[in-house]
Amino acid sequence: MKIQRQKKLKKRLEFFKNNFGFNTPYSLIVDGTFCFAALSHKVNIREQIPKILEDNVKILTTPCIVTETEKMGPALYGAFTIVKQFAHHQCGHDVAVNGAKCVRSMVKGGNKSKYAVATQDQALRAQLRTMPGVPILYLHNSAPTLEKPPEVSTERAGRREADRVGLSEDQRQTIASLKRRLLGETEPTLRRSRKTAKGANPLSRRRKQAAPAPEPAEEATAGRSRRRRRVRVHVAAHVKEELARRRSPTVGGPT
Numbered sequence: 001m002k003i004q005r006q007k008k009l010k011k012r013l014e015f016f017k018n019n020f021g022f023n024t025p026y027s028l029i030v031d032g033t034f035c036f037a038a039l040s041h042k043v044n045i046r047e048q049i050p051k052i053l054e055d056n057v058k059i060l061t062t063p064c065i066v067t068e069t070e071k072m073g074p075a076l077y078g079a080f081t082i083v084k085q086f087a088h089h090q091c092g093h094d095v096a097v098n099g100a101k102c103v104r105s106m107v108k109g110g111n112k113s114k115y116a117v118a119t120q121d122q123a124l125r126a127q128l129r130t131m132p133g134v135p136i137l138y139l140h141n142s143a144p145t146l147e148k149p150p151e152v153s154t155e156r157a158g159r160r161e162a163d164r165v166g167l168s169e170d171q172r173q174t175i176a177s178l179k180r181r182l183l184g185e186t187e188p189t190l191r192r193s194r195k196t197a198k199g200a201n202p203l204s205r206r207r208k209q210a211a212p213a214p215e216p217a218e219e220a221t222a223g224r225s226r227r228r229r230r231v232r233v234h235v236a237a238h239v240k241e242e243l244a245r246r247r248s249p250t251v252g253g254p255t
């Protein structure tokens with residue numbers, strides 16, 4: 001179970017790292033509600049929280065959060081003593097606003113400073129789920145838990161992925177249609193070339209090459225034989241001589 005939880009945590013953390021540029025050291029904003037729950041469940045934030053954030057996290061709070069928690073009075077005094085220990089990140093509010101509003105102001109507009117937020121405030125968590133790229137931590141009883149990335153984050157990540165591939169996505173479609181058109185034309189050629197390739201089988205080719213090769217040889221021999229025949233015709237000059245001899249009396253007869 002613990003291993004499964006770790007795997008889930010790692011996967012969720014990886015999501016924010018891969019899609020929203022989160023990396024160590026993480027910056028985690030904790031609010032009074034989280035400190036209150038931690039105190040109730042005897043969770044030491046400084047010891048327990050780094051364990052789920054790769055042991056590399058800056059735990060922060062804001063003056064607004066500290067002021068709000070202090071204002072809550074004795075019920076949250078313990079939480080106040082805890083939260084005020086963390087580094088007070090300047091939120092830019094000259095007049096303190098409520099903690100939830102302060103947190104929202106710090107992560108709005110795409111959470112450029114890459115804050116994670118630790119809160120038990122259900123309403124704030126619901127609001128943060130509508131803002132892409134905000135890792136939300138809470139205590140599940142005494143177990144620090146990283147919320148599953150909300151849809152708004154997964155959708156944004158998907159869109160970014162599409163944007164990244166976007167240019168080539170359009171190009172891909174163009175290429176795809178081009179390919180289709182080209183393949184429509186070239187496919188038979190390809191098939192033909194495949195046949196040629198098959199025909200190029202050295203055995204059959206050799207046969208084919210061998211077949212025409214003897215032909216000129218035959219022609220040559222035929223030519224030679226013809227020449228020989230011609231020679232024979234010359235040789236047949238004996239016959240001619242004989243004929244001539246035979247003819248010579250007739251030729252010589254009158255002379």
Ligand SMILES: [Zn+2]
Pocket residue numbers: 062063064065091092093096097102103
């Ligand atoms: Zn503030």
